[in-house]
Amino acid sequence: MIDQTSVEALRSQSNLAAQLAIKDLELLLSRLPEQAEAKRKVLLEAVPLLVEEYGNMAAVGAEEWYLQMRRAYTTSSFSSVLGEPPAAEVVRSNVRAVIGPLFDTSLPADDALKRTRAKLNQVVERSVKQTARSTMLTNAARDGQALKFARVPAGSETCAFCHMLASRGWVYATKESASTAQKTGKSFHAGCDCVIVPSFGSDDPIIEGYDPDLLYQRYLFGEKELRDRFPGKHPTDEEVAALIRRLLPSIYDPTYQxxxxxxxxxxxxxxxxxxxxxxxxxxxxxxxxxxxxxxxxxxxxxxxxxxxxxxxxxxxxxxxxxxxxxxxxxxxxxxxxxxxxxxxxxxxxxxxxxxxxxxxxxxxxxxxxxxxxxxxxxxxxxxxxxxxxxxxxx
Incomplete structure (x- = not known):
């Protein structure tokens, strides 16, 4: 049965793999060589390996979760697979984009390392979780019993942008839809706890706390308001999410009193x-x-x-x-x-x-x-x- 408890279990598995990867990253950062180019070389070689190792751990957890849910709805056999982690060159490109402070001679060494650590943590966390999401999408597209899938918010806090994407609800699990969702991996920002959940029954599952119709109403309202404020403008998803965040501070503003x-x-x-x-x-x-x-x-x-x-x-x-x-x-x-x-x-x-x-x-x-x-x-x-x-x- 797919319920909120099951969704939280899937989220926790991905978070655990990401936390372990970040722990190893912290150890790596504490042992970096002194020379700037040597630091760069170590990070470009080691971070993709960390992502692959712990991404596979997250993928195994997602695969086990997928099969467990599947057995609750069908008795047919299915050969599951692990999702692909982000390509090593993609990870290296992300690493290059955030390690600049290490080579900024105007910054104190401790400050430079602190800034780099924060950004690298985000790169590793997002990449590891992406492998788990890829596992869900890949299997849903291959499995004739998985009719649809949805992006389901999880955790105690969810941003307006995630809610906007989750408002699309349950979409049919085809190779094309899965490929499209995988290509938009960047839409899963650092710290995002959204998970990909498949639907095995003929009806869309009802998951406590996930109401795509309500989320879609918020999206339509924000889009309509922007169009009326700025005639002729076609607002982007980011602009709609930004307006919704301002209109609903009690939901999206951490400082809301x-x-x-x-x-x-x-x-x-x-x-x-x-x-x-x-x-x-x-x-x-x-x-x-x-x-x-x-x-x-x-x-x-x-x-x-x-x-x-x-x-x-x-x-x-x-x-x-x-x-x-x-x-x-x-x-x-x-x-x-x-x-x-x-x-x-x-x-x-x-x-x-x-x-x-x-x-x-x-x-x-x-x-x-x-x-x-x-x-x-x-x-x-x-x-x-x-x-x-x-x-x-x-």
């Missing part, structure tokens, strides 16, 4: 939502509200036209359970978060849902007081409308 009043996900409870409040939120009344598409309440944001009442009510629950929480004025609680690519705010007053409205996202419009027709929010800058467009609490 938890808001006062934040409630652990495990202790959250849904606030009551009365029929009267539902009418207020959707269609509006004399006090305000009116956020369903077509409500035509001037100055109010509207949910996308394709959102049904059921979609909106489901999103209200989703944001309370998974959104960012903050106390407001000591007597009310705000939740803010994404649901299906739309940023939504939910206000709780006296223990009940009081106000709900979309802030921005694909299909979100607002009837501005100075106009008589709805306009997409993404046309307006954060400078002009900071309370609506900016990722802030007002």
């Amino acid at each position: 938890v808001n006062s009043g934040d409630i652990p996900f495990s202790k959250r409870q849904l606030a009551p939502l009365s029929d009267k409040k539902i009418r207020h939120i959707l269609h509006g009344d004399r006090k305000g509200g009116g956020h369903v598409y077509g409500a035509t309440k001037r100055g109010k944001t509207q949910f996308p036209p394709w959102w049904t009442e059921k979609d909106i009510l489901g999103a209200i629950e989703d944001i309370q359970l998974h959104g960012k929480a903050i106390l407001k004025d000591g007597d009310s609680l705000l939740y803010e978060g994404y649901s299906r690519g739309v940023l939504i705010r939910v206000r709780i007053r006296n223990g009940e849902v009081g106000t709900v409205f979309p802030i921005r996202g694909d299909g979100v419009e607002k009837y501005f007081p100075e106009g008589n027709s709805a306009e997409p929010l993404l046309k307006y800058s954060s400078t002009d409308y900071p309370d609506v467009y900016g990722h802030k609490f007002s």
Whole structure:
């Protein structure tokens, strides 16, 4: 059974091989000769050998994991293989690119070695893990029982770029798709814990913590926002990931501070939502509200036209359970978060849902007081409308 525990086991195997390789690299660095050219020669010869040795260790662990998962789904025989480590010349090229500080006479020797060590550690770690990923991809492409594979984030932290790539979900395991994924090995950055996971059943596995649909919604939202900010521009994946990282600091910013009043996900409870409040939120009344598409309440944001009442009510629950929480004025609680690519705010007053409205996202419009027709929010800058467009609490 492919579950989060199994994925973490695969990640741990690759990490162990990489850590052992780095330990040997540390020993090698402590014994480098004094002469600059001699140092270069030793590193260019020894580092590819380290990568090959420990890359094979990671590959064996990945192969064993692959076969174990396969036996849980099928009884047919299969002759597995180990993935190829990065070519020695590729590793040497990466080594040449990072050992420059060793030959910089303006740097103190200890500082030069420290800088070189950090960069070489990254080269070795990424190369060793690449061999494990290559093993998964190669076998999935050869195995008629492995229908698809996915890049699955693992570990306690994952960057926005990895999430963006993981949003592509389960792709068919063909030689062409595996070859393409292997050629983009550089997309697995230093410190990346993403693993390649095959799917042996007819349905895509459900892995706790891996929701490609949610990740894809984030990607689409970031891409749409960039296109609207810069008409005619075709944003790159790196640019989309950079924007998503800024829009979701609680997920991607290590320095993010938890808001006062934040409630652990495990202790959250849904606030009551009365029929009267539902009418207020959707269609509006004399006090305000009116956020369903077509409500035509001037100055109010509207949910996308394709959102049904059921979609909106489901999103209200989703944001309370998974959104960012903050106390407001000591007597009310705000939740803010994404649901299906739309940023939504939910206000709780006296223990009940009081106000709900979309802030921005694909299909979100607002009837501005100075106009008589709805306009997409993404046309307006954060400078002009900071309370609506900016990722802030007002």
